[in-house]
Amino acid sequence: MSTKASQPSWKALVIDKRIRQQASIPADWLSVIEPHIPSPDTLDVSGIPDQCTELLSEREREITNTLDVQVLLAKLASGEWSSVEVTTAFYKRAIIAHKLTNCLTEIFVERALARAAEVDAYLKEKGEPMGPLHGLPVSLKDQLCIKGLETTMGYVSWIGKYADKDAALVEVLYKCGAVPFVRTNIPQTLMWPETFNNVFGRTVNPYNRLLTSGGSSGGEGALIALRGSPIGVGSDVGGSIRIPSAFCGLYSLRPSYHRIPYEGAVNSMLGQDSVPSVFGPLANSLSGVKLFTQAVVASEPWRLDPLCVRKKWDQDAYELKEHGGGNGMCFAVLWDDGWVKPHPPVIRALETVKKALEAQGQKVIDWVPLKHKEVVDNVGAIWAAGAAEDYRVTTQPTGEPVLATMSEDDNTVVESTFRPSHSDTVSAYQLWQLHLKKRELRKEYLDYWEATVEKTGTGRPVDAIIAPVAPYAAPPHGKNLSSAYTTVWNGLDYTALVIPVSRVDENVDVKLPPHQFLSKDDEDNYNMYDSATFNNAPIAVQLVGRTLEEEGVIGMAEIVNAALKTTA
Amino acid sequence: MSTKASQPSWKALVIDKRIRQQASIPADWLSVIEPHIPSPDTLDVSGIPDQCTELLSEREREITNTLDVQVLLAKLASGEWSSVEVTTAFYKRAIIAHKLTNCLTEIFVERALARAAEVDAYLKEKGEPMGPLHGLPVSLKDQLCIKGLETTMGYVSWIGKYADKDAALVEVLYKCGAVPFVRTNIPQTLMWPETFNNVFGRTVNPYNRLLTSGGSSGGEGALIALRGSPIGVGSDVGGSIRIPSAFCGLYSLRPSYHRIPYEGAVNSMLGQDSVPSVFGPLANSLSGVKLFTQAVVASEPWRLDPLCVRKKWDQDAYELKEHGGGNGMCFAVLWDDGWVKPHPPVIRALETVKKALEAQGQKVIDWVPLKHKEVVDNVGAIWAAGAAEDYRVTTQPTGEPVLATMSEDDNTVVESTFRPSHSDTVSAYQLWQLHLKKRELRKEYLDYWEATVEKTGTGRPVDAIIAPVAPYAAPPHGKNLSSAYTTVWNGLDYTALVIPVSRVDENVDVKLPPHQFLSKDDEDNYNMYDSATFNNAPIAVQLVGRTLEEEGVIGMAEIVNAALKTTA
Known part of the structure; x- marks a missing residue:
């Protein structure tokens, strides 16, 4: 260095x-x-x-x-x-x-x-x-x-x-x-x-x-x-x-x-x-x-x-021609991804959206996740395939350290200890196998979504998924350790639109007793929560539609947004 | 094995x-x-x-x-x-x-x-x-x-x-x-x-x-x-x-x-x-x-x-709304790719199309190739990145030989001597560098095409390129050694439609005296030609349009095809 x-x-x-x-x-x-x-002790600016x-x-x-x-x-x-x-x-x-x-x-x-x-x-x-x-x-x-x-x-x-x-x-x-x-x-x-x-x-x-x-x-x-x-x-x-x-x-x-x-x-x-x-x-x-x-x-x-x-x-798509013109739609809520259960304020955001939509006569069912961890792991492996070399080549001219954490402000003096998850360098052939896996997962998810036509009562598959953006509101510095709730849609290439819903209220969003943990990550996430730490942080949801369905997703988000404003 | x-x-x-x-x-x-x-000595069946x-x-x-x-x-x-x-x-x-x-x-x-x-x-x-x-x-x-x-x-x-x-x-x-x-x-x-x-x-x-x-x-x-x-x-x-x-x-x-x-x-x-x-x-x-x-x-x-x-x-695209409704268009002929000059019958096919279009009042200019060899080499390197391993894994269960040539019918008894051009195995990071090169070449070609607006007189860039499909008509078995004239468009992802034009006539498509060769490949290609060998083989051209322009390319091909039928 x-x-x-x-x-x-x-x-x-x-x-x-x-x-x-x-x-x-x-x-x-x-x-x-x-x-x-x-001074720094003023938190809300x-x-x-x-x-x-x-x-x-x-x-x-x-x-x-x-x-x-x-x-x-x-x-x-x-x-x-x-x-x-x-x-x-x-x-x-x-x-x-x-x-x-x-x-x-x-x-x-x-x-x-x-x-x-x-x-x-x-x-x-x-x-x-x-x-x-x-x-x-x-x-x-x-x-x-x-x-x-x-x-x-x-x-x-x-x-x-x-x-x-x-x-x-x-x-x-x-x-x-x-x-x-x-x-x-x-x-x-x-x-x-x-x-x-x-x-x-x-x-x-x-x-x-x-x-x-x-x-x-x-x-x-x-x-x-x-x-x-x-x-x-x-x-x-x-x-x-x-x-x-x-x-x-x-x-x-x-x-x-x-x-x-x-x-x-x-x-x-x-x-x-x-x-x-x-x-x-x-x-x-x-x-x-x-x-x-x-x-x-x-x-x-x-x-x-x-x-x-x-x-x-596509103006027709924006006007929701493929979604019943925006009336009598069926949304589905992803309450958790089967891996990490979101904190209370995030669940409240989902519940708020569900109630608002139902009040407008829209149908809301549950979305059962399908292999989210596999999709996210696949994406991570694809990144890791060449990440370490990329970072090394980029930082080499000045010898600045590659950061190993976001947690400490004295990061700048830490010698690089590159995070292990980004250093699984592989061959091009092995990368091709990751692509193959990705394609299989995307096909499986597509078929799974199409098959919801049996559950919606609309004659169409679920119109859009309402999902958390993260299992928490904004966490303390260095504590945002997973992007699984967003990365899954990058892997599947689904269009996703974030809609703000409310803010954490430490008096409302109280910590719940422990649930049966879905994973070690889930337990860690549970332990991270206390309502005071997250107080005042915004909370939001993602509306998730299909690949290249930007117009339709914007159109559906307008319906969700209007429902939230009406209820609020 | x-x-x-x-x-x-x-x-x-x-x-x-x-x-x-x-x-x-x-x-x-x-x-x-x-x-x-x-019997096998009957050639035209x-x-x-x-x-x-x-x-x-x-x-x-x-x-x-x-x-x-x-x-x-x-x-x-x-x-x-x-x-x-x-x-x-x-x-x-x-x-x-x-x-x-x-x-x-x-x-x-x-x-x-x-x-x-x-x-x-x-x-x-x-x-x-x-x-x-x-x-x-x-x-x-x-x-x-x-x-x-x-x-x-x-x-x-x-x-x-x-x-x-x-x-x-x-x-x-x-x-x-x-x-x-x-x-x-x-x-x-x-x-x-x-x-x-x-x-x-x-x-x-x-x-x-x-x-x-x-x-x-x-x-x-x-x-x-x-x-x-x-x-x-x-x-x-x-x-x-x-x-x-x-x-x-x-x-x-x-x-x-x-x-x-x-x-x-x-x-x-x-x-x-x-x-x-x-x-x-x-x-x-x-x-x-x-x-x-x-x-x-x-x-x-x-x-x-x-x-x-x-x-x-896109019906509008098929009806050539973006190409002046199909009237007063400007096509451009790629006479050679700057690497290998096509044989006489292929040149005749291009000339035939040019004349037919001009007879219908369409404008036809020349297309000067841009870095075709670089595009093709980039595609080849991408394939080679994992090809050898793929072929090895696939053929391994039975030990059938991987073919090293298409030239001999006794290929089946030849021990695998895998063609060297498909065995440049690289790392995922190196593959990323090939992607980067590919993107740069595609950007350069796009800008180059857009800039033809200065040459067409139509207010639009060239509507479509008319190009050879190969530098020859169908060659003898084992002699089709390059797919550069087609692969270039795969690398650039341009939509391409093949239109048959005529057949090789050994009396018309006579061998020309040597030209100043563009490359060693060009010289080899020149030496391969004699009109008797290729006699009766079909000749054709490609009409090349933009990425995801299938409708427009079909619409333009109809115009070329009708022009050829009118002239014929």
């Missing part, structure tokens, strides 16, 4: 990068914000941005508290709010969020405001919006290259790497009239469901800073929860959009493989095409998730990304 | 299998056919089936000479021709074809006729056809499992393996009302562009039996060319549908990855998901290609195969 004498040590590179990041924040904003930043009234004007607070992206877009398209003022408002609030949770990586105020001005000029000149996302500030996970900007993805070895072109999705966003305005924090390697790396450090949960914001899109989670961005783009190879979304109380979509363009973005484990990572939106509103997805698909991204599926936005 | 004393040697297994195959042919058919089978008038009645000759699948289907759907009589007619003719070219593997007359009777009864009872392929006999490459039938795929080690369920595509064909009626020959491992294996031996070209029928779907090629089947299903991982199609004068489609269900079929190199093999139709008519593809897609195959793309038949 030694570096050549002639090169700066990796720690020196980090110090330099952090100084440059700090310098990229307008000094006058910073000086106004700093007095508002509480979600109310603080609105207290920064010296920085955020009343109008800026109105703008940033407009959670419904559809409303924001309407005001931007009409010119009632200019993109410059909307971008400025969100930028200021993003910096506040950053000082509270450490959620940002790249900060480029001037550039974003210049882009916003360009969009405003377009509207003024042409009399029409530039595109379906006209003027909208969009935050981006630190993988999405923007020409001319440094792209570290949390690797010390990538400090000083400047992108020579935009990622395809960034190109699409520009075409749609959007304003990419910040990039957000991630864990080293991206392969953790929390957010910590040697370059930028840790992102924390705005509802309880002792808890993780989730990962790997944890910067997005914290930022959007604090309303520092109206919508952001995360990526998900095992839950990395959905986990921060659930832990931070946001809507989000994990689309199927290759629906949203990935071309030109940086990533870990490049070439791992068996369980591809996908990009998708996180937002405070379901309208944001829908409008983003629709806009990207309508842009014909297959003209930019050779891996993108040539499949137009 | 020794086998245990208690087990029959692999040669004994072959003898037994061949006896059983022979016994599966109705004896009364065989006795009538045999006098018509000429394409006219022989129609001479077997004792076996094929006039009506049966009319049925089997109905090349247009749309016409066949109309007569079947109206009941003018019953499925039993159509299936009987094609079955008799298939047996003739088999005796001439050795194109069949599994023969199951009673079972097929029982199925045909079931379809006839359905029509009689319900007054409507069973589905879009009502009553149509369909031949299947030896990968497509049918419940209860032996599935050897040309491996001695698989003799005695009986399928316990239908492949998903067979299920779909049943739902569509079709009658699967024979299975067809392939090369050992499927990874050769000719057709020879230790179990069934070699399939030859009906237009010139010294030439190959191509491969790996070479049994389909010979069978359909002799009108022993109206339509067949082949598979294509590097050209295995298109090569026999071109060498035997048939229409065929290589769809993009995962458009047609592969689930439940046997294959070599299972789990090799980087360049997936795909199923597609071969037929004597373009209508067959269209109706098959439309029927399969309309069956919603994603409900049977978890890997199938959820993408409905």
